[in-house]
Amino acid sequence: MKTIAVLSRKGGAGKTTVAVSLGIAAQQAGLKAVVADIDPIRSAAVALRGRTAPASILIETTPGKLRAVRDACWRNGCNLLIVDTPPAPTSDVVKAIDVADFCLAVARPSALDIAAIH
Ligand SMILES: Nc1ncnc2c1ncn2[C@@H]1O[C@H](COP(=O)(O)OP(=O)(O)O)[C@@H](O)[C@H]1O
Ligand SMILES: [Mg+2]
Secondary structure, eight states, rough: OEEEEOOOOSSTSSSSHHHHHHHHHHHHHOOOOOEEOOTTHHHHHHHHHTOSOOOOOEEEGGGHHHHHHHHHHHTTTOOEEEEOOSOHHHHHHHHHHHSSSSEEEOSSSSSHHHTTOO
């Protein structure tokens, strides 16, 4: 199993869109995928809540529970865990980075988005 953390310090960069799209694309490609929403705004959850077929890919959780979520996904034969993160606080995003094999930093092609990557 691989874990991808989708992150950006800036809101509105496209994190949730990328995380949800990756999760659905992975499921459609035959992978057992899960999107873990750790953003209290719950945008990924809003996008995925009504989507139960062929199987729900949504887990609504908190940064502190991410390690347990990752272990549970692994035990249940999950292939891909995608973590949708909030733009802040940094300590919450670091928890997602800690469990990730790969971090995907999302940015619009604008000066402020690119500055937020640093
Ligand atoms: N590649 C894209 N092109 C155009 N609009 C996008 C793109 N990705 C996201 N958006 C739009 O930008 C807004 C913010 O995206 P969102 O994924 O919620 O960002 P974040 O999770 O970083 O706050 C949404 O209205 C979304 O539809
Ligand atoms: Mg978001």
